[in-house]
Amino acid sequence: MLDADGARAWVLALAEAVEQTCEQLTSLDAAIGDGDHGTNMRRGLRAVVEALDGFDAATPGEVLKKAGMTLISSVGGASGPLYGSAFRAMGKALDTPQADAGQLAGAFAAGLEAVQRLGAAQVGDKTMVDAWAPASAAFAAEAVRGPAAASATAARAAEEAALGTVPLQAHKGRASYLGERSIGHQDPGATSTALLFRTLADVLAGGPE
Amino acid sequence: MKKLINSPDEVVADALVGVAAAHPSLRVDVKERVVSRAAQTRVGKVALVSGGGSGHEPLHGGFVGLGMLDAACPGEVFTSPVPGQMLTAAQRVDGGAGVVFVVKNYTGDVLNFQLAAELAEEEGVPVQTVLVDDDVAVQDSTYTAGRRGTGATLFVEKIAGAAAERGDSLAEVAALGRRVNAASRSFAVALTSCTTPAAGRPGFDLPEDEIEVGVGIHGEPGRSREKIRPAREIVADALAAILADQPLESGEEVIALVNGMGATPLLELYIVYGEVAALLSARGVRIARNLVGNYVTSLDMAGVSITLCRADAELLALWDAPVDTPALRWGV
Numbered sequence: 001m002l003d004a005d006g007a008r009a010w011v012l013a014l015a016e017a018v019e020q021t022c023e024q025l026t027s028l029d030a031a032i033g034d035g036d037h038g039t040n041m042r043r044g045l046r047a048v049v050e051a052l053d054g055f056d057a058a059t060p061g062e063v064l065k066k067a068g069m070t071l072i073s074s075v076g077g078a079s080g081p082l083y084g085s086a087f088r089a090m091g092k093a094l095d096t097p098q099a100d101a102g103q104l105a106g107a108f109a110a111g112l113e114a115v116q117r118l119g120a121a122q123v124g125d126k127t128m129v130d131a132w133a134p135a136s137a138a139f140a141a142e143a144v145r146g147p148a149a150a151s152a153t154a155a156r157a158a159e160e161a162a163l164g165t166v167p168l169q170a171h172k173g174r175a176s177y178l179g180e181r182s183i184g185h186q187d188p189g190a191t192s193t194a195l196l197f198r199t200l201a202d203v204l205a206g207g208p209e
Numbered sequence: 210m211k212k213l214i215n216s217p218d219e220v221v222a223d224a225l226v227g228v229a230a231a232h233p234s235l236r237v238d239v240k241e242r243v244v245s246r247a248a249q250t251r252v253g254k255v256a257l258v259s260g261g262g263s264g265h266e267p268l269h270g271g272f273v274g275l276g277m278l279d280a281a282c283p284g285e286v287f288t289s290p291v292p293g294q295m296l297t298a299a300q301r302v303d304g305g306a307g308v309v310f311v312v313k314n315y316t317g318d319v320l321n322f323q324l325a326a327e328l329a330e331e332e333g334v335p336v337q338t339v340l341v342d343d344d345v346a347v348q349d350s351t352y353t354a355g356r357r358g359t360g361a362t363l364f365v366e367k368i369a370g371a372a373a374e375r376g377d378s379l380a381e382v383a384a385l386g387r388r389v390n391a392a393s394r395s396f397a398v399a400l401t402s403c404t405t406p407a408a409g410r411p412g413f414d415l416p417e418d419e420i421e422v423g424v425g426i427h428g429e430p431g432r433s434r435e436k437i438r439p440a441r442e443i444v445a446d447a448l449a450a451i452l453a454d455q456p457l458e459s460g461e462e463v464i465a466l467v468n469g470m471g472a473t474p475l476l477e478l479y480i481v482y483g484e485v486a487a488l489l490s491a492r493g494v495r496i497a498r499n500l501v502g503n504y505v506t507s508l509d510m511a512g513v514s515i516t517l518c519r520a521d522a523e524l525l526a527l528w529d530a531p532v533d534t535p536a537l538r539w540g541v
Binding site: 080 | 284292293316320321324328
């Protein structure tokens with residue numbers, strides 16, 4: 001189960017993971033984008049950590065909605081609205097004190113839908129959708145085994161999918177302007193999405209089923 | 210880099226402080242980064258909100274006032290504002306009749322305004338968006354999917370703003386804005402690069418004897434790089450590009466904007482305008498109204514953009530309607 005404290009722990013773990021990988025995300029983005037994905041995500045998540053400090057939440061959804069609004073209002077570019085609306089959509093789907101695996105599966109689907117509605121990307125376009133879609137599907141398929149097991153499977157799926165963006169040609173986002181030259185580089189958005197699923201798996205592995 | 214700034218990080222905030230001091234008719238919220246009219250929106254009047262990266266002044270803050278925008282959201286230099294700004298602006302200026310977002314077609318602007326529109330709707334403020342994409346130079350750029358939005362933004366803000374002022378509904382104001390965009394085409398040429406305060410050096414190298422043809426308002430590349438030639442020939446090529454995309458027949462009327470990109474003197478802009486007028490006249494196209502000056506700039510880039518809007522009696526009447534903003538003022 002995921003409660004408000006669990007959601008808070010997840011978001012804080014994601015913020016820490018982005019601090020650790022900021023340079024890697026930025027150098028991935030420098031290769032095929034405009035080179036600010038790491039610093040943008042770090043700025044946004046630092047703002048989230050600040051916003052959650054002392055923020056009193058009764059549900060995991062409130063935490064995620066707060067994180068989403070903060071990302072939206074502090075990141076800019078394309079990743080701000082995309083991640084921000086994903087968090088808001090997940091938050092709206094988790095408006096109970098305790099969210100079970102089925103609700104989490106629904107939240108990931110809602111997050112994916114929000115990202116695709118805004119960015120209009122499909123799987124294979126070399127974007128964060130490439131990691132989010134298989135992770136969301138993997139989580140749903142494993143949901144009967146509980147949130148911890150499902151999130152571990154989802155994290156692996158996201159990480160494999162992020163690596164799988166290397167040979168792809170980008171069709172959405174800044175990298176799409178490079179055409180064939182985008183081939184051979186891992187997508188920074190898919191990489192940060194893998195962090196999102198990995199940190200949830202880590203948080204849930206340490207908590208009660 | 211040699212610029213009149215205090216610190217590269219404070220450029221936008223410091224400029225807004227100056228805007229506030231210079232224009233008591235505006236309410237400038239330096240913290241929230243929203244420039245709005247000091248007077249509250251008339252109840253029942255549709256409100257217009259625009260915004261985008263800073264560095265294109267007077268766009269958009271200079272067009273806030275009677276007959277044009279109700280609010281503008283300046284982002285960081287050449288960076289989209291964030292939805293929170295736009296939401297704050299929309300809530301602040303909604304007069305109960307809804308808000309039209311005027312958005313230039315750059316990916317960051319489009320995504321952030323789209324999200325802001327959703328947030329505003331959730332807060333009970335109906336929003337319609339007018340996407341401006343008038344630049345015929347490129348189909349896709351480093352910053353855009355599809356055509357870029359440039360000089361026609363001023364036309365959309367002026368004409369849709371006048372329609373809002375006369376009491377048109379949200380759908381009508383938005384439809385008129387879209388009609389103006391559809392009737393407008395632009396083309397730009399750069400003679401030099403510009404220097405963003407954060408980067409501190411020119412965004413691209415342009416040799417002394419070359420020009421960037423079809424350049425974007427962030428200095429992003431256009432169609433080709435060519436040797437500098439007499440203004441007459443450059444203008445002829447720019448007009449040819451515009452007319453290839455939107456033919457104008459003899460007897461038609463246009464509103465023409467000859468726009469400086471920031472570092473080109475009026476002396477040169479008037480030379481360009483003279484060539485535009487002569488070439489259009491030779492085709493039997495009449496310039497019914499015009500603007501010559503710096504309206505949609507790119508920091509200290511030298512160069513010019515030309516925008517033509519095919520006009521009819523309704524558009525001309527709305528163009529002539531009173532406007533009272535820091536950068537555009539007549540009829541009041």
